[in-house]
Amino acid sequence: MTLYEQLLEEAYNEGIIVKEVSLNSNADGLYTNNKIAINKSLDTTIDKACVLAEELGHHYTTIGNILDLKNINNAKQELQARKVAYNKLIPLDRLAEIFFKNNVQNIYELSELLDLSVLFLEEALEYYASKYGTHVFVNDFLIIFEPSLYVYRIDEFNTK
Numbered sequence: 001m002t003l004y005e006q007l008l009e010e011a012y013n014e015g016i017i018v019k020e021v022s023l024n025s026n027a028d029g030l031y032t033n034n035k036i037a038i039n040k041s042l043d044t045t046i047d048k049a050c051v052l053a054e055e056l057g058h059h060y061t062t063i064g065n066i067l068d069l070k071n072i073n074n075a076k077q078e079l080q081a082r083k084v085a086y087n088k089l090i091p092l093d094r095l096a097e098i099f100f101k102n103n104v105q106n107i108y109e110l111s112e113l114l115d116l117s118v119l120f121l122e123e124a125l126e127y128y129a130s131k132y133g134t135h136v137f138v139n140d141f142l143i144i145f146e147p148s149l150y151v152y153r154i155d156e157f158n159t160k
Helices: 003-013 045-061 072-089 092-101 107-114 118-132
Strands: 017-021 029-032 035-039 135-138 141-144 150-153
Touching: 003 017, 003 045, 029 045, 035 045, 045 072, 072 118, 092 107, 092 135, 092 141, 092 150, 107 118, 118 135
Parallel strands: 017 035
Antiparallel strands: 029 035, 135 141, 141 150
16 A cells, blocks of 8 residues: 555545645645645655645644735644644654665655655655754664764664
8 A cells, every 4th residue: 555545544534535636726735624635736646645644734733724824823834734744754763764774875765765755855854853953863763864864773883
């Protein structure tokens, strides 16, 4: 089952109707009243999964019409929905394990392993860096965000 199919199943279990439609705006997705519209012009199920995760984030966190992003409260709700998507699709423990176990060399390889778009992954990493700073410890790993992403296993630092 693809990530997109898993998210569609989650939406169904939440009582949300998801349809791929032509949107009359430049939006990739919209959420309102337990309905999600995904722009059918999106090319891949990877792109659709990233959008669907954010729209599910709106289901869980958004109140009212937030289309006017010049309004600071609406912009905050938009960011909150994105944070839900980042945490859902790229939990730090999963990021660390996949990076370390696959000896990832670059963000393109990592995005492929995570089945996510490069843009979504870059934005998620920026979010995590803004939240945690240059690094964070997760389980048995040290994740370095800056100057570039790298993951160390903590026991690598232990010497006899």
